[in-house]
Amino acid sequence: MSSAQFVQYLISGITSGSVYALVGLGFTIIYAVTKIINFAQGEFVMLGGLLSFTLIHSAGLPLVPALIISVLIAAAIGAIMYLLAIRPAKNASVVSLIIITIGVAIFTRGIVGQMLTKDFVRPPSFSGEESISFLGAYIDPQAVWVIGTMVVVTIILHLFLNYTMVGKALKACAINPVASSMVGVNPKIMALIAFVLAAAIGGIGGVVLAPLTPISYNAGVMLGLKGFVAAAIGGFGSPVAAVFGGLLLGVVESFAVAANWGPFTSAYKDAIALVVLLLILLIRSGKLAEEERTG
Amino acid sequence: MLARLKSKWIYLPIAALLAFLILIPFEWFFAQYTTLMIFIGIYTIVTVGLCLLMGYTGQVSLGQAAFFGMGAYVSAILSKTYGLNPWLAMFVAAIMTGAFAYIIGYLIFRLKGNYLAMATLGLGLIMWILFRQLSQFTGGPDGMSGIPYLSIGGFVFDTSFRRYFLVWAFCLAVLLISQNIVRARTGRALRAIHGSEAAAESIGINVGRFKAKILALSAVYASLAGSLLVYNMTIVNPQAFDFLASVKLVVMAVIGGLASVWGAIFGAGTTRILSDEVLLRFGEWDVIVYGLILVLVMIFMPEGLFVKLKEVFQRLRFRYRQRGVAP
Amino acid sequence: MSGSVILETKGLTKAFGGLVAVDKVDLSIKAGKITAIIGPNGAGKTTLFNLIAGVFPVSGGEVYFQGKLLNKVPAHKRASLGIVRTFQHVYLFGNMTVLENVMSGRHPRSSYGFFEAALRLPKARREEEAISLNAIKYLNLVGLGTHAEHDALSLPLGQQKLLAVARAMATEPRLILLDEPGAGLNTSEKRQLSDLIRNIREMGISVVLVEHDMPLVMGLAEWVIVLDSGQKIAEGTAAQVQKDQKVIAAYLGEEVE
DSSP states (O other), X not given: OOHHHHHHHHHHHHHHHHHHHHHHHHHHHHHHHHOOOOTTHHHHHHHHHHHHHHHHHTSOOOHHHHHHHHHHHHXXXXXXXXXXXXXXXXXXXXXXXXXXXXXXXXXXXXXHHHHTOSSOBOOOOTTOSOOEXXXXXXXXXXXXXXXXXXXXXXXXXXXXXHHSHHHHHHHHHXXXXXXXXXXXXXXXXXXXXXXXXXXXXXXXXXXXXXXXXXXXXXXXXXXXHHHHHHHHHTTTTOHHHHHHHHHHHHHHHHHHHHHTOTTOOGGGHHHHXXXXXXXXXXXXXXXXXXXXXXX | OHHXXXXXXXXXHHHHHHHHHHXXXXXTTTGGGHHHHHHHHHHHHHHHHHHHHHHHHOOOOSOHHHHXXXXXXXXXXXXXXXXXXXXXXXXXXXXXXXXXXXXXXXXXXXXXXXXXXXXXXXXXXXXXXXXXXXXHHHOGGGOXXXXXXXXXXXXXXXXXXXXXXXXXXXXXXXXXXXXXXXXXXXXXXXXHHHHOHHHHHHTTOOHHHHXXXXXXXXXXXXXXXXXXXXXXXXXXXXXXXXXXXXXXXXXXXXXXXXXXXXXXXXXXHHHHHIIIIIGGGGSSOHXXXXXXXXXXXXXXXXXXXXXXXXXXXXXXXXXXXXXXXXX | OTTSEEEEEEEEEEEETTEEEEEEEEEEEETXXXXXXXXXXXXXXXXXXXXXXXXXXXXXXXXXXXXXXXXXXXXXXXXXXXXXXXXXXXXXXXXXBHHHHHHHHTGGGOOOOHHHHHXXXXXXXXXXXXXXXXXXXXXXXXXXXXXXXXXXXXXXXXXXXXHHHHHHHTTOOSEEEEESTTTTOOHHHHHHHHHHHHXXXXXXXXXXXXXXXXXXXXXXXXXXXXXXXXXXXXXXXXXXXXXXXXXXXXXXXXXXX
């Protein structure tokens, strides 16, 4: 492989990895605060993309307002999801909660498919289509937006969690819900914030991704799964770890397809994430089992 | 032991139900619903396995369609491409699927709750990708056709009349076997695991192995159902085994009742009727309705719709009894 | 049998990250006796039980049961060897009746599996009969015979604890570990419990209990071991331990119950 090709695949991997990272951040936030695995996480990304397309194309909104409104709607749906589907379930078992989030996921997917469109959509790129030359490879300027957005979101999230009252409360709730409730942190409000935040981040991922690779109302499943892998690699602990996980997954995927090992044609690209997922789960399962017993 | 406690009155409605079932495929009765009932029977078999898995061990499988599909494809390939006797093919498929599930289960069941769901989701998707990609075996996205019917000697199960009885014979056998398992030592061990894994371990129950066994059982059921599906339609294609298929199976289990054996008929039945008769008229609203069902049922009646209905019915009967009216 | 050592630990240690919960504890539990393990909160008593029961792996040291090394034996195999434990939070099987809970306890003493159950083979039916009869026997032992068909969780706490003991006894143990059996019980329930524990001892079964209730312990225990901050600080008869300076000092640092 020439160095130019190497850079090309690397950039491609980092780009998709950035999206996985954003989805993974969402998973991590919700899990850390509520111990729920939100199977609808991928749908927020899909919403971001489809909403921005619809607002720009059908409603004729200019770019920036359309992006902002799309993210806001995604965040609102996150809030609605928590208030209508999660909170009423009170002390539901793990099984019930999983099924509920899946129900929300397919419900959302169905509504979007019926009300918006079932086709693949591709909103306009933020800053034109001309490829930028970089170290011998070509980058789509939208890819720069994707990677840049991921970096900015991660930094802002870090600042939020560590330097604002709300953020620190969120973090405290994640580390020790009992103790933090005793000092006045309301776990229900924290959960709501976690969902809104995760939905917003997912939506942001969607609005930057869609101009690069067309998405359809079905995109949520795979994106959600890959974001989960990212979060799993990061151990569902710190946001930074999830970002690392996402980038790692993206790069591994990219190079596995590039290397063209045996059956690894692009059709199998998705399977790679799944295999990585299963491997991680198996490796971690030994540690997890011990942790849970002592917890 | 429990059977002896039930009054003799229970046998009357059971006999009536059985008679009803037997008479359906006759022309002068409800023959137009034969095909629908065949599908309900097939899906009931998968649903029972899922109900046992999810209900008694509190684990979620989001990839049950993987086992369903494995049963379908393996028996299709063995009987069509390699000319193996269809009964043998079905048996081999069940063994393979069961063994595969047992190994996966043993590895994965060190995880709890959330992680298992994702793992089965991943597994389901991998299988679906394989079904579509290994075209030299599976016929790719278009699937395979020309799969032979099952037969005993010269008697071929080709008409829908004959296939109906074939499927429901299997279905009732599966239900009875599951009933036996639930009432026995194994069923108690499963319920113990669901009640408290720590306590179950302390009294000698090998939690991991039991979970793997029940996953294997649910996989064997799903595989049998998959084989029956293929020998019923004589074609197979990957459409029936995608993520949505796994979700629909969960809907069936949820409606039927997560820990209920006979509720599985109700779950499979209502879901099939819903999707075939009702929703198809309204375009593709089925996904939306399924999502709504999952959320609402799990919030308001987490033990499942059928089980909840049974409870309501029992409470009404109790109230009647109190007023001195015979049950 | 009496006078011999049924359970032994040598240098038993358990650390969770940087926190050492059990610190090089040496124990020698005599067979056929009632032994109590006491100590202030956080002394590591439940962790010690968890180690003996095999709930998590040891960080160091060994556990011997009837001379056999237990370290590598998984938790679920220990019941058939003869060690059973109860839990502080009871952990009954809420989805079963009282009788079914005890029948579950017969698991290590029965053997038929999926296949025999599925087809209701004679072996299965025979074993089910035996399981039921044995379970009723143990239910009567704790005085809950009349509640057999009730839902397990419909019982008040005191009876739930008795049920848990019945379930544990159904495994036919040689050694039973009771984790705070008296917690949450009133005076008459505690008396019932003491009688039951003495009955169990009469049956030749060794009892080890972790307890906070001093009068209960002092009235029952033939040997008392005191833990503090994961270490064994004293052992002896109830009378000896009560006067031990180190023990008094350890408890002074804690709220009086």
